[in-house]
Amino acid sequence: MRFTDRDETILNGDLGEAARIALELVAAAGGAMGASELLDISGAHIDGCLYHGLAGLDFARRLADAGGEVVVPTTLNVSSLDLLHPELYRGDEETARKSRELMNAYERMGCRPTWTCAPYQLGDRPAHGDQVAWGESNAIVFANSVLGARTNRYGDFLDICCAITGRAPAVGRHTDEGRRSTLAIDVAVPDDWLGHDLFYVALGLVLGRVAGTEVATIIGLDERSDEDRLKALGAAAASSGAVAMFHVAGVTPEASTLGSDRGIPRVPVDGSTLTRALRELSGDLDAGLGAVSVGTPHASEAELEALGELMRGRTTSVPFFVNTGRDTAASVPSVIESIEAFGAVVVTDTCTYITPIIGDVDGLVMTNSGKWAYYAPANIGVEVALGSLADCVESAVVGKVVVSGGLI
């Protein structure tokens, strides 16, 4: 590893113990990835603030107690607690206390308490070409693919080390070479599917399986692939695979420069493959509808507005949860009122599949999220049904699973 003079200063401990530990870890991880030098980053997003046991708390405390402080603007991912609606938490007190300590440790290091898995929905998101170090698999794939910012898949602990040092290994998705597509996905489906939210979830699930860690160029989509649909696609692909980046021909910012499909393997994807991917994640529909959860990744302003419209003048017959960021919720207060008037519960700072909020459910939990459907069964012990945002609201009103559009 080639170090700059400033790197050497840090490694000598001249800028404090926390910076020294952090840079040693950045360099070790960089070596494992094949990097021979580090680069400067202009921002970071930290995933390590969600509590999964003492190890993360011990590490954050070690850095914070040693004077660790971030040197670039740094946002924080979801945690285990909803600080704005603490009454929603049904877990044990001990875990809640440790979770709060973990959150405090990251705040002590100068991270912004944004508590969202969708930092790209905040006002000051990275621009095309910016080098950043982001954790949270859905945020990583969005930053690379949709924003054109540059980040590798930073695991918990490495993210804060990059933020404390302002450095990241110059390798992988930080470089042009690592962002070039090596696989083309040829999508051939009826045209009206491109107007259906669930299609993007299904395509994401299949993309993750087919691409694994590779960068793929998706061919056959158009301007109907808006940000919320690409968010759903990327989140699903980063759950079923380890996708850090994809291109969509004619849509995403680097498709025309780094997403050429010439001379690379092509994989055809048809409707039946997509339908099968959705069915595989769905429980037995005869089990009935027990609850609904939407907003994974955190709902955007546009999604909240769409929900507000769909819910107007109606009432849910089952528990209905809407996950979103506290900043997003605060920007549309009247929409939040209509969502609550429907009988839905707005959850901020955390998410219903990572912490006990939903409680015992009699029947399936319906969601519009491939990521939620992928992880919730193991995390919180529920069976799921997938549908679009509109399907979720309709189903909640009539009290049974209703899916439109012919994808399932």
Add this chain to the structure above:
Amino acid sequence: MRALVAGQASGELVILDQGLSFWGGYEAETGRIIDRNHPQFGQSLAGKIVYMPQSRGSSSSSYVLAEAIRIGTAPAGLVLGEPDSILVIGSLVARLLYDVECPIYVGDLAELSVGVVQLGDT
């Protein structure tokens, strides 16, 4: 094999048919695979040398691996089909905090013998 996190370990070889996201897929309390979409759902990896062909899933897998190492339910060592910095950082942080090793190598399945496998120089 190339060392990502050098160290010594031995244990029975378990070959995963697919990548595993440690977060959401591995229970640190028990050392078992809890991802129901994984072909080896239910299997214990505690104390085993685990071959994993590809990376998968969450960027919190580093945290769950470190927590499993802390508790003593982690694999004894990992052999990866492709380099993965997320698992590497989990192992390095556990070593820093608890002085417990979980070596990680990149290698080909053909380089591994069946049965009990030894990682690192002995």
